[in-house]
Amino acid sequence: xxQYINQLIxxxxxxxxxxxxxxxxxxxxxxxxxxxxxxxxxxxEGEEPLGEILGFEEVQFPPIEKLNNxxxxxxxxxxxxxxxxxxxTAEIPDEAPISLKYSLLVSTLKKQVYIQSSGFIRLEFCQYxxxxxxxxxxxxxxxxxxxxFDDMDSFEYKDGELPF
Numbered sequence: 001x002x003q004y005i006n007q008l009i010x011x012x013x014x015x016x017x018x019x020x021x022x023x024x025x026x027x028x029x030x031x032x033x034x035x036x037x038x039x040x041x042x043x044x045e046g047e048e049p050l051g052e053i054l055g056f057e058e059v060q061f062p063p064i065e066k067l068n069n070x071x072x073x074x075x076x077x078x079x080x081x082x083x084x085x086x087x088x089t090a091e092i093p094d095e096a097p098i099s100l101k102y103s104l105l106v107s108t109l110k111k112q113v114y115i116q117s118s119g120f121i122r123l124e125f126c127q128y129x130x131x132x133x134x135x136x137x138x139x140x141x142x143x144x145x146x147x148x149f150d151d152m153d154s155f156e157y158k159d160g161e162l163p164f
Contacts, residue, residue, distance in 0.1 A: 001062065005071045008060065012078040015054045016085035034118070041114045051109030054082065061106045064099045072102040079105045083123075087116055090123045096139045104134065 040046050125134045133140045
């Protein structure tokens with residue numbers, strides 16, 4: 001299994017997007033192109049499964065039962081590095097166990113994404129609803145979000161006073 005994990009990590013690192021520094025330096029900001037890209041992003045035009053962009057399928061990633069924590073950690077780190085090169089971040093709490101992080105990262109291969117030339121795409125797994133949170137109650141950030149709203153609801157406004 002170790003040899004397969006090493007090859008998978010190498011493949012993930014080879015799937016990183018590479019842009020020439022020379023091309024990046026020569027690019028000038030084009031406001032019209034930027035707004036056209038924003039329109040395509042908002043409309044969903046040009047979205048495709050992340051797995052197709054990276055050249056991976058979920059079946060290429062061993063199930064968590066076949067891996068130890070160190071192997072899941074190494075694969076997850078390479079996966080995050082690959083995503084970052086494509087201007088994508090995965091929003092997973094640092095405190096979450098590595099098995100959950102690994103599983104969620106692999107699940108991103110099915111997500112539809114639009115690759116932007118600038119800015120970042122955030123892959124979120126939580127819809128800020130405690131009952132459906134994939135981070136379980138222990139690692140859930142939804143509680144904080146809901147508590148903030150509860151605090152806002154209980155705030156009593158006085159003339160000219162803002163809640164922030």
